[in-house]
Amino acid sequence: MNRTALAMPNVNLKPKVINHRASRTAEQLYFLFQNAYRQEARWLGEAAKRYFLPMQRDAAAIRLAPSRMLGLESQAGEVQAVIELVEPVPEQPWCEIVGLCVAPAAQRKGFAARLLQVALDTYGAKGTALRVSVAEGNAPAQALYERFQFKPVGREKKHGVTLLLLERSA
Template sequence: MPPITLATLDDADDISRFAEASFTHTFAHLYDPADLAAFLAGWNPPERVRAQIADSAMDIALVRGEDGAIQGYIKMGPIDFDLPEGQPHEGATELHQLYVAPEAKGTGVAAALMQWGIDWARARASILYLSVFSDNPRAQAFYRRFGFTDVGRNAFRVGNHIDEDRIWRLDL
């Protein structure tokens, strides 16, 4: 497997395009096109990715194939959603995004990025949270393999549409 590298400002455009393509590939069928377009317009544009790369509290790591194309990435940083009642915020961090190209699924890219993210979190926190779509059993099974447990719900807005996401927790 190609190495995992930290993203640089030069990677922002590629990460933004990859994130949009990944989200669209996986979830577009669930949304009205206007809701999807509204969401994507502000969700992960290159300027936002550049700001996240420059933010010392965040890191984005990626795997590129031999052709230079992104095969997957993980974004780690401070929590940016409301935690369910009773879930501690202190000493916690968030796995914001973990996306893998369709052709790279099942190749170990996701597992390697997840382990990188867990190691990143362990160096900074005692709890790692993530949010996952309630109707994404493949992702939930993947997170369960790494020891995450479901601790509550989170509303995830895509345009005017609101999905139920689940908040998952891993004690580090």
């Protein structure tokens, strides 16, 4: 048995597609995202406390999102971790990671790494790069993406928060 299974035995370690269009699931995702982004906003300081764009999204917006979500659920069906992906299109030939969140009780157990590896395997097999924007002050996220060999390809400032644009080639 691996370390992750010992740490949280009631979580299905096989990622699955999460139906974010279902109302109950969208509500779960809303609270998962809110908790994760509230924590990130604390790390980022004053600029994020005033206005942090990820926290402005409600359950209705999650239901309507044109993205694909993969997640890990508890045996009770509660989403414990999710990665949100925007599929490549001709004008954007990479897959964009628009969110990677883990419930507070499930953090530091390898769930984010597990979901990220599934995304890399899926899109790497198709020859598709992955991109993600990470707040400059979010050291845990930066360390995770560095561990998976994402490289900086740019930076931008949005709503007072400096974002690093990272890419992992296929």
